[in-house]
């Protein structure tokens with residue numbers, strides 16, 4: 001590497017740094033990539049915290065391999081974390097990065113293709129050894145062969161500099177090497193002109209249980225920052241101003257955290273104990289982790305022997321009067337199917353969370369997809385209607401969880417809540433709600449034995465919730481068809497039809513109380529983009545950019561997928577073209593065609609990744625251009 | 631716990647009778663089915679337990695035996711095939727004060743529901759699991775089950791069964807069961823007391839009832855119940871007593887290391903002078919043995935090599951899962967304080983925008 005003047009290992013001395021050029025940007029996308037063991041997820045989330053504290057809006061997207069520790073230096077072991085931050089609203093973690101931080105050749109190789117020419121490329125030259133280059137399939141060192149000339153390449157021997165900074169710390173070579181992500185973080189904080197004091201305090205707190213690591217990481221962080229400053233590593237630094245959002249207390253939250261907190265809130269707001277029966281599965285397990293630590297609330301968590309026991313234990317707890325949940329992802333959802341039929345017959349409240357991942361089968365377990373929508377609606381034997389709702393962003397998972405619980409207890413029904421790997425692990429700022437402002441959830445157990453019939457229904461067609469232990473109302477429920485009123489076994493032909501119809505009518509009836517749909521953009525015209533779930537951010541941003549480019553386009557995002565809202569048909573009828581971007585082959589599109597008897601266009605993507613704004617924008621522009629030519 | 635869910639055993643002011651536990655549903659088992667006997671015994675037992683009727687819950691899966699909850703005037707759930715232990719576990723965790731029973735069969739518990747069966751037992755959760763073992767699938771009309779004997783002809787083994795059966799008791803013991811018993815459906819003298827012991831056992835109590843399916847596997851236990859032969863074919867387990875069988879107790883089980891062998895008992899009627907081994911050489915049954923290795927050996931006994939053991943294999947004390955679960959809640963509250971929603975939501979790394 002000698003002879004390459006871009007490769008820096010030494011600060012040029014203790015001269016006071018001259019004034020440097022500061023580029024002001026509206027928004028920036030940074031991607032951190034490295035080996036699975038390089039701590040990129042941690043670096044990324046630490047960086048997000050710094051950004052958050054400064055009052056910038058942001059959205060993140062982690063992208064990691066399914067192997068816990070893939071062999072070092074390999075292409076498939078690359079782990080990444082992307083963040084977009086901006087002055088005010090941020091809808092997605094961004095498309096292509098403006099800054100790529102690559103910790104080794106494999107990370108460079110797998111990500112360089114997405115980096116626009118002229119962008120900043122920060123690499124750890126110390127990892128560009130012959131062995132790592134060979135593992136990544138490089139015939140020559142890209143740092144030296146001129147192949148990176150069109151980027152703003154900044155090569156720093158992070159490995160060596162971290163080792164030097166930690167010489168004498170008492171850490172082994174291997175341990176010291178693990179601190180290099182904090183060195184890299186220091187470099188980035190300097191590049192974006194962010195102070196490091198807050199971060200230093202955080203690191204000290206995070207590693208308080210292992211003081212020598214706390215100290216070492218702080219040392220590495222300072223060293224990185226100091227090195228960048230002293231060496232004038234960056235010809236110019238960036239500034240992204242923060243425009244203060246709505247006043248309040250904010251925190252960074254991932255989708256899985258927000259889901260878990262939503263359920264805790266539902267339990268507290270309904271004064272009903274929470275029960276989670278679950279079996280570990282990527283990417284849903286974090287919800288189980290979160291709730292398991294919160295046992296000081298009125299929460300029972302049960303790590304079941306399998307997915308089936310996860311839902312069946314929750315059914316038992318729901319029968320016992322708890323607000324019951326089970327959490328899973330696609331393959332686990334398939335295993336729970338039979339029990340979904342049972343709970344539909346039992347008419348007990350239950351929330352099933354499917355954090356969707358790319359399938360079928362094991363598929364791409366750590367990657368995102370939205371291909372379980374039709375499974376959620378129809379994937380059962382018999383006529384088995386279940387309400388389905390979806391969360392649209394990490395923070396929105398909180399509201400979605402509350403809504404799922406509300407419907408479940410009001411209508412005495414299972415409810416499927418769809419999120420996905422994209423929003424489950426992604427983070428965004430969340431304005432912490434005032435508990436007093438959250439809506440109460442009413443839970444009624446029937447204790448009045450007089451006039452009791454297990455399947456008598458209220459005005460919403462919900463049957464009473466009577467838990468074992470209530471005197472004078474002992475009765476039997478089960479998966480066999482029941483008499484319309486008494487709930488006793490009934491093989492009567494007319495009764496079966498009546499029961500099938502009433503179960504369907506109960507779920508369909510939810511549509512009557514859904515709030516009016518809200519359309520962003522013109523309320524009639526050429527194009528309406530309809531989305532559901534995690535595509536919200538990309539669609540919203542694409543719409544904003546289209547509008548800025550003079551294209552009128554509207555956006556409608558659906559929370560409720562079953563039943564679909566009553567005013568949907570009328571809204572769709574106001575637009576000439578309906579476009580549905582989906583991370584599947586067109587599942588909502590199918591539902592809309594069937595519902596509204598009209599053509600809709602699908603923009604599909606099944607690459608295990610969220611939409612890029614540019615992909616949706618391009619389609620909007622094409623539709624708009626086509627309309628002009630007509 | 632929500633106070634509306636509170637129900638305590640004190641509410642048993644009126645004394646209950648067997649009639650109080652009979653539901654108005656017509657019992658639909660075939661006349662002569664062994665399931666009737668269990669139903670009668672349970673209906674007789676429950677009023678004696680001092681538990682209010684509303685605090686009993688019966689959960690079942692699918693199969694002839696799983697119709698059981700419909701016939702009990704208690705809370706009941708007829709769930710799905712094999713999953714009753716999982717449903718019951720959720721109920722017991724949510725409502726530990728309830729007396730939760732699982733009634734199951736050999737197909738339900740040991741084939742499709744094998745996983746839930748062993749894991750409920752492994753956790754020692756407070757369920758009473760009663761398995762009606764008729765060694766056949768009854769409801770689907772006569773296919774072999776995991777306990778059907780080798781060579782037996784059934785609808786799905788017309789040339790003789792090649793599916794090696796296993797012992798439900800051994801499986802339960804292998805899963806770490808703290809209470810395991812086996813009893814014949816018609817043996818009322820043993821059935822009632824064993825069910826009473828199971829009801830009183832903290833943690834999972836497993837009772838295997840050898841049940842005659844009069845339609846599809848009639849006579850599966852005929853020899854065991856036949857007065858002329860049964861003493862030779864069964865080994866009644868009595869705590870603290872040497873393992874003896876035969877009409878005059880003339881035979882017994884001795885251990886040669888870990889290998890059990892059948893010996894004649896010296897001095898017993900019918901044993902010639904000078905033959906047999908001293909009574910003191912016989913293995914002594916100890917249901918409370920913490921290691922349970924003898925219980926496991928006994929659970930493997932099968933005809934024709936050995937007599938079939940009946941009675942309580944094992945009854946040992948161990949913490950019940952629901953109690954440990956409650957202790958976790960206490961620990962969490964001690965460590966983190968009572969949960970407060972507002973501070974939870976505002977927890978973690980927050981920043982304020984004025």
Ligand code: SF4
Pocket residue numbers: 658659660662663664665694695764768769842843844845846
């Ligand atoms: S088929 Fe057999 S097990 Fe089933 S009810 Fe009839 S006799 Fe009993």
